[in-house]
Amino acid sequence: MKYSDEYRDPALARRLVEEIHRTATRPWTVMEICGGHTHAIMRYGLDQLLPPGLELVHGPGCPVCVTPVELIDKAVAIAGRPEVIFTSFGDMLRVPGSRQDLQMARSQGADVRMVYSPLEAVALARQHPEREVVFFAVGFETTAPANAMAVVQAKREGLTNFSELVSQVLVPPAMRVLLASPENRVQGYLAAGHVCTVMGFAEYEAIAAEFRVPIVPVGFEPLDILEGLLLLVRQLEAGEHRVENQYRRSVTREGNLAAQQAMAEVFRVADRKWRGIGMLPQSGLALREAYAAFDAERKFAVQEIEAAEAAQCISGLILQGRKKPHECSAFGRECTPSHPLGATMVSSEGACAAYHKYQRLRATV
Amino acid sequence: MSITPEDFSCPLPITDHDTVQLAHGSGGRLTAELVEKFFLPRFANPTLARLEDQAVLECPGGRLAFTTDTFVVDPLFFPGGSIGDLAVNGTVNDVAMGGAKPLWLSAAFVIEEGLPLATLHAVLLAMEQAAKDAGVTIVTGDTKVVGKGACDKLFITTTGLGVVPEGVNLSAANLRPGDAVLLSGTIGDHGMAILTSREGLSFASRIESDTAALHELVAAMLAVCPEMRALRDPTRGGVATTLNEFAKSSGVGIMLREEAIPVRPAVRAAGEVLGIDPLYVANEGKLIAVVPAEKTEAVLAAMRAHPLGAHGVCLGEVTAANAGLVAMRTALGTHRIIDMPVGEQLPRIC
Numbered sequence: 001m002k003y004s005d006e007y008r009d010p011a012l013a014r015r016l017v018e019e020i021h022r023t024a025t026r027p028w029t030v031m032e033i034c035g036g037h038t039h040a041i042m043r044y045g046l047d048q049l050l051p052p053g054l055e056l057v058h059g060p061g062c063p064v065c066v067t068p069v070e071l072i073d074k075a076v077a078i079a080g081r082p083e084v085i086f087t088s089f090g091d092m093l094r095v096p097g098s099r100q101d102l103q104m105a106r107s108q109g110a111d112v113r114m115v116y117s118p119l120e121a122v123a124l125a126r127q128h129p130e131r132e133v134v135f136f137a138v139g140f141e142t143t144a145p146a147n148a149m150a151v152v153q154a155k156r157e158g159l160t161n162f163s164e165l166v167s168q169v170l171v172p173p174a175m176r177v178l179l180a181s182p183e184n185r186v187q188g189y190l191a192a193g194h195v196c197t198v199m200g201f202a203e204y205e206a207i208a209a210e211f212r213v214p215i216v217p218v219g220f221e222p223l224d225i226l227e228g229l230l231l232l233v234r235q236l237e238a239g240e241h242r243v244e245n246q247y248r249r250s251v252t253r254e255g256n257l258a259a260q261q262a263m264a265e266v267f268r269v270a271d272r273k274w275r276g277i278g279m280l281p282q283s284g285l286a287l288r289e290a291y292a293a294f295d296a297e298r299k300f301a302v303q304e305i306e307a308a309e310a311a312q313c314i315s316g317l318i319l320q321g322r323k324k325p326h327e328c329s330a331f332g333r334e335c336t337p338s339h340p341l342g343a344t345m346v347s348s349e350g351a352c353a354a355y356h357k358y359q360r361l362r363a364t365v
Numbered sequence: 366m367s368i369t370p371e372d373f374s375c376p377l378p379i380t381d382h383d384t385v386q387l388a389h390g391s392g393g394r395l396t397a398e399l400v401e402k403f404f405l406p407r408f409a410n411p412t413l414a415r416l417e418d419q420a421v422l423e424c425p426g427g428r429l430a431f432t433t434d435t436f437v438v439d440p441l442f443f444p445g446g447s448i449g450d451l452a453v454n455g456t457v458n459d460v461a462m463g464g465a466k467p468l469w470l471s472a473a474f475v476i477e478e479g480l481p482l483a484t485l486h487a488v489l490l491a492m493e494q495a496a497k498d499a500g501v502t503i504v505t506g507d508t509k510v511v512g513k514g515a516c517d518k519l520f521i522t523t524t525g526l527g528v529v530p531e532g533v534n535l536s537a538a539n540l541r542p543g544d545a546v547l548l549s550g551t552i553g554d555h556g557m558a559i560l561t562s563r564e565g566l567s568f569a570s571r572i573e574s575d576t577a578a579l580h581e582l583v584a585a586m587l588a589v590c591p592e593m594r595a596l597r598d599p600t601r602g603g604v605a606t607t608l609n610e611f612a613k614s615s616g617v618g619i620m621l622r623e624e625a626i627p628v629r630p631a632v633r634a635a636g637e638v639l640g641i642d643p644l645y646v647a648n649e650g651k652l653i654a655v656v657p658a659e660k661t662e663a664v665l666a667a668m669r670a671h672p673l674g675a676h677g678v679c680l681g682e683v684t685a686a687n688a689g690l691v692a693m694r695t696a697l698g699t700h701r702i703i704d705m706p707v708g709e710q711l712p713r714i715c
Contacts, residue, residue, distance in 0.1 A: 004637065010696045045699025116564065222697060337707040348640070358701040 007221030008044075016226040017049045023233050027053030029185045030232055031178070031321050033171060034192035035062030035349025036220050042358040044222045054233065057185065057321035058354075060174050061192050063139040064091045064347035065319060066274040067167045069309060072097035074302045075136055075165055079110040081300065085128060087121040088136035090114045095346050098308060118150035118164070125154065125162035134296045137164040141195045144168050144285060145259035148266035151287070151294045163296040168285035169272050171195050172203050177280055178320055179211040186321060188232040190225070191217040193247040200255025204243045212241045219247040266291055275343055276309075276316030310335075315342035318351050325355040332356060377486050378402035385480045390510025399508065403486060407493040408472075408503040420504035422469060425528050430465035432456060433524040441488060441518055443562045445554070445573030448521060449491030451649060454578045456525040457499045458598045461580035462652065464535045464587055465527035467499065473507040475520040488519065499578035501525070527580075532591050539594035540615035542685040545661040547654045549582065549668055550575070550676040552604050553632045553643030555650070561635055568631045577650030582671045586654060589663045594655040598648065602706055604680075605644040607653050608691045609705045618687030621680050621703065623695045645706045655683065 032038055038058045041047055047056055060066055076097050079086035086102070093102045093114065106112040111131075115121050118135050125133035137147040147164060154162040171192055178184060191204060196217040204215045214235035218228030228246040235242060245251055263285070272284025287295045309315075312330040317323040325331050325344070335341040337353055344350035348357070380398065388395045405414065412420045436452045452472065460467040472492065476485065496503055554575040561572055579598060587593060595615075599607040604626075612619050628636075628643045636643045650673060656664050661679055668674030681693075691703040 008696065010698070013697050043701065044697055045695055045701050046697070048699040049697065337704075357704050 007223045029055045030188040031186040032190040033059040033061040042354040058351035060319040062349040065343040068273045087115045137166045148262040165296040173283035189215045196251040276319045310341040313342035315344040325352040407489040410502045412504040428529040430463035430527045432459040435522040446576040447491045449488040450576045452521040453495035456523040457578040460525040460527035461583045464533035465529040467527040471505045471524040473522040537614035544683040546680045549674040551627045553646035556646035575650035589667045590660045603645040618684040619691045621693040
């Protein structure tokens with residue numbers, strides 16, 4: 001397939017792997033921020049190709065995983081209202097709330113529909129003026145521009161029956177929190193290529209300088225990730241800490257200005273709770289006052305829901321790169337993809353699900 | 366073979382109605398008209414024509430293969446086929462996967478009130494053609510009409526009977542270490558055709574369902590390898606699910622080679638866009654066969670000599686290690702598990 005086979009070439013991959021082996025003289029610990037990278041690393045088994053001292057720890061960049069359980073409960077509560085058509089990306093439907101997930105709500109009569117774009121939800125609102133259409137606006141800087149555009153579009157059309165349940169989070173604040181932790185082990189970042197496509201990487205230059213860590217925005221194909229690792233290891237070995245762009249075919253320093261403008265028009269930066277990590281100041285987005293009419297939390301005045309996580313689940317430590325999935329006592333036993341205790345076992349981009357899906361062979365091969 | 370309501374050679378029977386009425390299921394005059402004008406001409410055969418409450422069949426002796434399946438696909442017509450093709454081919458294939466020669470089908474229809482009679486007619490034409498192509502007769506059937514909303518347009522249940530030849534003994538529990546795992550062609554075509562037509566996604570080239578009756582291909586393969594271990598058509602859940610079932614039933618491991626897996630470019634592209642692995646996507650005209658290693662070339666040659674097995678490949682082998690697991694050696698030389706899917710395939714957020 002054009003534009004992806006070129007980045008999966010086994011001979012080129014071998015050359016990069018050899019170069020990484022030649023370059024790495026000491027153990028290094030690097031984090032891939034993005035769940036898309038975790039998934040690709042596991043899918044292609046890239047970690048199996050690395051020198052034993054080069055450790056990959058998996059970051060919090062899985063939007064499904066970090067959406068707080070209270071918000072899932074709110075989604076279930078809103079979806080249960082008879083006038084509501086609740087729309088969401090497919091991934092979110094199976095994430096466990098404290099009592100139910102959205103699929104269960106659907107089986108009990110809630111009108112829950114999977115969409116591929118928030119604009120489909122706007123179209124539903126247009127087609128069903130008698131119903132309230134709510135879109136679950138989840139994700140990082142990657143989904144925020146389209147989610148913002150949906151609100152702009154709804155406002156432009158004068159739709160009063162469209163709203164968003166917003167759980168947008170931002171990557172750089174999480175990167176800072178992890179590095180500032182006294183228990184931090186991360187010495188370099190593979191930064192999220194699609195987030196950087198939207199936001200650029202100028203913002204990362206301060207992080208790299210302040211914490212003295214190299215940061216490399218990378219793409220999602222095997223050669224992208226291997227090249228990104230090589231760039232990181234070269235900097236680490238040389239004692240450097242620059243932002244170095246591997247994903248040049250998609251990422252520029254400034255990013256996508258039109259997308260950033262749409263985000264800034266609709267959203268303001270706000271404190272956000274991250275599932276498994278807790279409240280991080282200025283780490284997410286909320287709708288601006290001018291768009292308050294499109295805020296599902298206000299529209300439906302859902303009660304502040306206090307929810308408890310499964311006691312055994314260590315997904316918080318996993319999202320911070322402090323534990324690996326197989327170090328959890330519930331992994332593969334009480335907690336499996338068909339019966340997840342925590343969100344990291346639900347999404348294919350969650351570290352626990354990726355380990356469960358791809359790595360159980362490790363012990364036997 | 367693809368038939369759409371607008372494009373059929375056999376004209377729509379003349380009736381007083383354009384759509385199916387509840388009265389069509391009442392057992393009265395309209396029911397008789399529906400059966401006589403729509404069903405009987407399509408499935409014409411002496412057994413059905415007797416219009417008794419049952420088909421009385423001359424049993425050829427030996428072991429029978431017996432299967433039933435319900436078809437609820439939405440949309441009813443999709444690129445490459447229709448619910449009619451699936452209802453015949455799917456059940457023919459389930460019989461054939463026992464190594465049997467399919468002989469007879471029953472067909473039961475649950476019709477939602479208001480279904481255009483032209484749509485029903487087009488589905489029946491597709492069934493007629495598929496049954497003819499497969500050499501099976503539809504010897505008994507039933508029709509029910511339910512109120513609007515009680516079903517989605519049209520559900521069809523078909524049951525199939527066939528005869529298993531002497532000496533053939535196929536089972537998912539028969540796999541032995543060293544056996545070869547063969548696949549008859551490209552994967553994911555049917556499921557991706559349905560998904561992309563349902564979601565209104567289009568790609569550079571149209572993705573068509575692979576629906577087809579596989580019993581002749583099966584017969585050709587069994588002719589060169591009567592000691593074949595197992596045979597299954599990887600429908601719902603795709604190749605990954607079928608192989609996991611094999612590995613668990615036989616208590617063996619299965620190791621695939623990533624480069625060997627045939628996927629059409631458009632199906633791969635759709636999979637990449639939707640975040641869905643073709644290994645988990647349904648097929649309706651493909652089979653997986655497990656054969657003793659020394660028969661690999663003979664069976665592959667027999668497969669490739671048949672149009673439905675022209676792209677047949679050896680996917681990998683059965684291993685003693687990793688019992689109960691399916692794994693894959695990737696093009697990069699690494700290994701990963703091919704797990705059972707959990708629930709429905711859900712597209713990723715980003």
